[in-house]
Amino acid sequence: xxxxxxxxxxxxxxxxxxxxxxxxxxxxxxxxxxxxxxxxxxxxxxxxxxxxxxxxxxxxxxxxxxxxxxxxxxxxxxxxxxxxxxxxxxxxxxxxxxxxxxxxxxxxxxxxxxxxxxxxxxxxxxxxxxxxxxxxxxxxxxxxxxxxxxxxxxxxxxxxxxxxxxxxxxxxxxxxxxxxxxxxxxxxxxxxxxxxxxxxxxxxxxxxxxxxxxxxxxxxxxxxxxxxxxxxx
Amino acid sequence: xxxxxxxxxxxxxxxxxxxxxxxxxxxxxxxxxxxxxxxxxxxxxxxxxxxxxxxxxxxxxxxxxxxxxxxxxxxxxxxxxxxxxxxxxxxxxxxxxxxxxxxxxxxxxxxxxxxxxxxxxxxxxxxxxxxxxxxxxxxxxxxxxxxxxxxxxxxxxxxxxxxxxxxxxxxxxxxxxxxxxxxxxxxxxxxxxxxxxxxxxxxxxxxxxxxxxxxxxxxxxxxxxxxxxxxxx
Numbered sequence: 001x002x003x004x005x006x007x008x009x010x011x012x013x014x015x016x017x018x019x020x021x022x023x024x025x026x027x028x029x030x031x032x033x034x035x036x037x038x039x040x041x042x043x044x045x046x047x048x049x050x051x052x053x054x055x056x057x058x059x060x061x062x063x064x065x066x067x068x069x070x071x072x073x074x075x076x077x078x079x080x081x082x083x084x085x086x087x088x089x090x091x092x093x094x095x096x097x098x099x100x101x102x103x104x105x106x107x108x109x110x111x112x113x114x115x116x117x118x119x120x121x122x123x124x125x126x127x128x129x130x131x132x133x134x135x136x137x138x139x140x141x142x143x144x145x146x147x148x149x150x151x152x153x154x155x156x157x158x159x160x161x162x163x164x165x166x167x168x169x170x171x172x173x174x175x176x177x178x179x180x181x182x183x184x185x186x187x188x189x190x191x192x193x194x195x196x197x198x199x200x201x202x203x204x205x206x207x208x209x210x211x212x213x214x215x216x217x218x219x220x221x222x223x224x225x226x227x228x229x230x231x232x233x
Numbered sequence: 234x235x236x237x238x239x240x241x242x243x244x245x246x247x248x249x250x251x252x253x254x255x256x257x258x259x260x261x262x263x264x265x266x267x268x269x270x271x272x273x274x275x276x277x278x279x280x281x282x283x284x285x286x287x288x289x290x291x292x293x294x295x296x297x298x299x300x301x302x303x304x305x306x307x308x309x310x311x312x313x314x315x316x317x318x319x320x321x322x323x324x325x326x327x328x329x330x331x332x333x334x335x336x337x338x339x340x341x342x343x344x345x346x347x348x349x350x351x352x353x354x355x356x357x358x359x360x361x362x363x364x365x366x367x368x369x370x371x372x373x374x375x376x377x378x379x380x381x382x383x384x385x386x387x388x389x390x391x392x393x394x395x396x397x398x399x400x401x402x403x404x405x406x407x408x409x410x411x412x413x414x415x416x417x418x419x420x421x422x423x424x425x426x427x428x429x430x431x432x433x434x435x436x437x438x439x440x441x442x443x444x445x446x447x448x449x450x451x452x453x454x455x456x457x458x459x460x461x462x463x464x465x466x
Binding site for chain 2: 180
């Protein structure tokens with residue numbers, strides 16, 4: 001009969017594999033969402049929308065596995081932090097999948113027209129490059145748990161917020177040619193990208209908690225100023 | 234020396250009290266946010282913004298207590314579900330507090346002018362009444378764990394989505410007098426209210442999980458159609 005510790009490690013490896021798989025799916029989803037939004041690619045949009053069901057199913061499976069691990073193994077110390085963080089990371093990734101889907105849904109609805117007026121496209125090219133990169137960093141971070149990378153993901157989000165703020169400046173400028181519907185969509189799309197970045201920060205903090213045992217979910221001063229920026233036009 | 238079970242129950246009661254306190258704070262926050270938005274009440278806005286730090290601190294405290302309970306007591310069955318759900322409910326309430334703060338921040342920024350043009354105010358009066366009511370239902374649900382109430386919260390969210398959709402119709406109509414900044418703010422505010430409702434549904438599902446042992450986090454068909462509605466102009 002296998003030692004409990006061996007069983008625990010096997011089960012923990014399984015759930016870690018599923019979480020890694022989920023992070024890959026989120027990365028694929030945000031790449032597809034960008035392709036749909038920036039190149040009016042209806043097939044890419046549909047794939048992201050359909051694929052979100054798999055991301056949702058992975059969340060449910062991972063949470064169930066974590067609850068089973070807690071029930072059967074009663075882990076403590078680092079093992080416990082791994083299980084609790086995995087459970088929370090699964091929910092974060094699920095939301096990131098939703099946000100990629102929301103972007104794809106807007107691209108699908110406006111197809112074959114682009115959702116965005118030309119004067120704002122470059123801003124979204126930059127936000128897309130940012131979130132695509134950060135979603136790749138999350139995959140690396142999950143396996144390496146490298147503290148410098150965790151820190152880079154957390155502090156790097158300011159750049160996305162800076163780009164996001166420019167959306168409001170452009171809409172409010174005379175250069176804006178968008179219809180009311182395009183204004184609505186641009187505001188929503190900007191919010192989705194900004195939230196995607198926020199969730200990447202949450203994910204980094206949750207991995208940071210595994211490493212340090214300290215839950216860095218809140219840095220009230222920074223969090224608040226970042227959030228205020230969100231709603232400043 | 235106290236029996237482990239007695240200690241466990243005492244600690245569980247403590248964290249349940251904190252969660253109840255958090256739900257009350259969220260209800261107060263959304264009431265204050267509505268007062269700020271609909272009556273240009275700058276003091277109410279500031280209270281919501283300042284008060285969010287306490288909600289954030291409650292989340293951190295509750296999560297720490299839950300991890301301690303898992304480490305020291307290794308709960309199983311219903312006890313385990315209570316702890317896992319409490320941990321997840323704390324994060325849901327924290328987000329609801331953030332959303333109330335976002336509403337208050339917009340009201341503070343546009344003060345003494347209302348953020349909303351007159352033709353959309355009635356929609357927000359109705360959304361405010363809805364979220365104020367649902368945040369009160371969450372408090373009742375936490376203590377009663379009444380399954381009929383849980384179900385009512387989950388299914389009732391469609392009404393909020395219906396009201397939310399009307400925002401886009403009004404902005405796109407000739408009746409809309411809002412400036413571009415007001416259009417931006419209206420879209421963001423609508424999104425914040427809609428998300429507040431989504432989080433109330435999440436909270437209800439998490440309490441449902443305690444009661445039934447089944448995690449009803451996903452109803453893919455409903456979730457997806459609801460989300461598509463979100464982005465339909």
